[in-house]
Amino acid sequence: MAGMAKQDSNIPDLSSALVGARSLLGWKLVHDSIEGRTSGYIVETEAYDEHDPASHAFGGIRKRNAAMFEAAGTIYVYFTYGMHYCMNIVTGDKGLGQGVLIRALQPLEGLDIMQRRRGIESKHQLTNGPAKLTQAMGVTKQNYGQSIFHGDIYLEPGIPALSVVQTTRIGISKAKELPWRFYLADNPYVSRI
């Protein structure tokens, strides 16, 4: 199968933020919560590493960002604009301060739960943004520091990332020229093209 993009292991490659951002595309993100199971395919990501002025890890470890310095697979949730949560999956060696922001999902299971949590019907609007998907999936500060390898939020093999677009990141003011955003080409659940 040389030259064919496929998922060839049962864990994504989280060795660095850039590798992880690409590797996580197509994986199924699952949350088994008290309200039920919600899941979706990861269709859009952004990489943030320790040398990146746009990263929350830039400037060193603090209470707010400490989870980013934990082992790869740790979930780093942050609160922003007074009302939104966003979710990252930590990459790289422990102590580095790297992660991948999950920016969009293609909703798969628990659509009714997502619709209730989001307060909207439209399937396309449920998870096409970093704060939208955490609301739909029921991810909050409570999940801060959990590991995707043993917890109620975890990954399962999903769909092959056949065609990936790499471009600049969204919603940041520093280092915005870096092409560290990845998404599945032609996927209707990407936050924006």
Next chain:
DNA sequence: AGAGCGATGGCCT
């Protein structure tokens, strides 16, 4: 289709 803006809280200088 795109600009403007309010909501709202933790962390920074």
Next chain:
DNA sequence: GGCCATCGCTCTA
């Protein structure tokens, strides 16, 4: 006191 890795509503075109 100001800034945000945001979203969705409300205007103008």
